[in-house]
Amino acid sequence: MSERPSQADDPAPPPSLTRRRAVTALALTGAGAVASGSMASASSSAPPPARRKPRLLAAERVSARTLNLRIDSPALGRTGNVAVLLPPGYDDAPDRRWPVLYLLHGCCGSPGSTGWGKADAITAQTPALVVIPEGGPAGFYSDWWNQGRYGAPAWETFHLNEVRRILEQEVRANDKRAVAGLSMGGHGALYYAGRHPAMFRAAASFSGLINTTRFTTGIQNLVKGQGLNPLDLWGDPSAQADLWRQHNAYELVSRLPRGFPVYVSSGNGQPGPFDPPDRTPDSLEATLDLMAGDYIDRARSYGLNVTADRYGPGTHGWPYWERSLTQALPMLASAIGAT
Numbered sequence: 001m002s003e004r005p006s007q008a009d010d011p012a013p014p015p016s017l018t019r020r021r022a023v024t025a026l027a028l029t030g031a032g033a034v035a036s037g038s039m040a041s042a043s044s045s046a047p048p049p050a051r052r053k054p055r056l057l058a059a060e061r062v063s064a065r066t067l068n069l070r071i072d073s074p075a076l077g078r079t080g081n082v083a084v085l086l087p088p089g090y091d092d093a094p095d096r097r098w099p100v101l102y103l104l105h106g107c108c109g110s111p112g113s114t115g116w117g118k119a120d121a122i123t124a125q126t127p128a129l130v131v132i133p134e135g136g137p138a139g140f141y142s143d144w145w146n147q148g149r150y151g152a153p154a155w156e157t158f159h160l161n162e163v164r165r166i167l168e169q170e171v172r173a174n175d176k177r178a179v180a181g182l183s184m185g186g187h188g189a190l191y192y193a194g195r196h197p198a199m200f201r202a203a204a205s206f207s208g209l210i211n212t213t214r215f216t217t218g219i220q221n222l223v224k225g226q227g228l229n230p231l232d233l234w235g236d237p238s239a240q241a242d243l244w245r246q247h248n249a250y251e252l253v254s255r256l257p258r259g260f261p262v263y264v265s266s267g268n269g270q271p272g273p274f275d276p277p278d279r280t281p282d283s284l285e286a287t288l289d290l291m292a293g294d295y296i297d298r299a300r301s302y303g304l305n306v307t308a309d310r311y312g313p314g315t316h317g318w319p320y321w322e323r324s325l326t327q328a329l330p331m332l333a334s335a336i337g338a339t
Contacts, residue, residue, distance in 0.1 A: 054162035056170055065120060067171070073162055075143075077152030082163055083114035084171060085123060085130035087338075097174040099128045099336035100167060102159070103325075104181030104188040107138050107222050117318045122326050128338035129173055133163050138226045140219070141181075141188030142247055145240070146232050160196060176336040180204035180263070180328060182321040183288070184222075187212070187249055190262065190295070194252025197260070202335035204263035206324040207316055211250035211291040218287075250295050258303035261335055263328040266292040267314025274319035282315035307331060 055072040057079060062068055065086050073080040087098055101123070103116045114132045123130045135141055135155055143154035167173035177200050181189040186208015193203035209215060216237040220230035234243045245251045256262075269286030271279040289310060296308045309327065314320045333339055 054166065056166050059170065065124075068114075069163075069166065069171075071158075071162060071166060073158050075152065075154035075157040075162055080158055080162070081112050081114050081134045083132040084167075085120055085132070087127045087129060088125060089127070097172045099176035099338045100173045100178075101126070101128050101130050101332055101336065101338070102177065102179040102181075102189075102192075103130060103132045104135060104141065104179065104185030105132070106181075106183030106185050108226065109137055111137055117322050117325075119325065122322065122329065126329065126333055126338055128333065128336060129167065129171060131163070131167065133159055135159070135185065135188065138184070138223045138228065140184060140223075140233060140247070141191060142233065144232050145235050145243060147235075156192070156195070160192065160199065176201060176338075178202040178204075178332040178336050180206070180325065180332060181208065182206040182324075183316065184209055186210055186288075190249035190264075191247060191252065193260070193262070194249055194255050197256050202261040202263075202332050204324075204328040204332060205249075205265070205292075205295075206321045206328075207266050207285060207288050208249070208264070208295075209288060209291065210264070211294040212244060212248045213250070214287060214291055214294075216244070218284075250291070250298060253295070253298045253302050253304070256299075256302070256304055259305050261305045261307070261331055262299055263307040263309070263324075263331055264292050264296050264299075265309035265311065265320075265324040265328070267316075267320055268310070268312050269315060270313040271315060272311075272313035272320070274317065274323075275315055279315060285314065285316040288316070 052074045054074060056069060057072050058070040060068045067084040067086055069082040069084060071080045071082065103119055105113065105116055109115065112134050114134050116132045119130060119132065136153060139153055139155040141155050143150060143156045179189045179192050179200050180203065186205030187210055189203045190205050190208060190210050193200045212219060223230040223233050234240055234247055237244050266289040267285050268289045269282040292310055296306055299306045309324065
């Protein structure tokens, strides 16, 4: 069973000068809708060469630093949401282009959510666009197989084609990118880097699900828990074993170039310094720690530049992931020139 190629590298024409100016003005001053119209449904099979282009519907400046984008997404078959934390000096340099740090969230949040803990405070002095796209409550950063029909939701295509191009065309992103994520987003970060090694300069996983062979039933239960058919993601772990391997960050290590910087952190599931005294051991984090060990060993054997932080006591929670982002940020920022 071979996987349909991702659409992440499809060409897209540049926007008109008039449209560029309109959206730039919205990004700088606060925004409303910039385009409207009915949404066509996403293709139920591999998109034809002339597939419909995504459109930026709104760019709303909701705070000094936060720009919320709403995108008419053919890949999702609906409107997709993206939060962008703007770098210091963004408004004062209208001709400057900025590197991008993607932050990918974990499983099972609210549909459409673009939250990422204390990312705003942690990255406040980082001269990069910090991009936090929605990834679905259990989207697993993949173009869903859908029993061989593909079609929506195609999260990989949404993030790496549609969002990427809108960032470049409308928000002044350049081509220097890093990616980091927690839990399901840790899978997304190392999976995206392995699938598209020329697109990213560094990647980081915090308590990431980065060797899916250790958690096939767990992944299916997470998808099922969101009211979705788990076979629609990557099929059956046995019958579609090759498809599962193609979406396993651990299996993609060999695609990354020697010296590629990766940061991998995890706790061992025992209560740690950020846990209350009565906290019980966390079996999920313990399993993710085993995955971290798998990935670290394999990455080092292939000559990747690995920063490993298997910090021992610690459970599956925000204080640990925020600490890891703080510690990984200098490496991520250096890789994209955001220093």
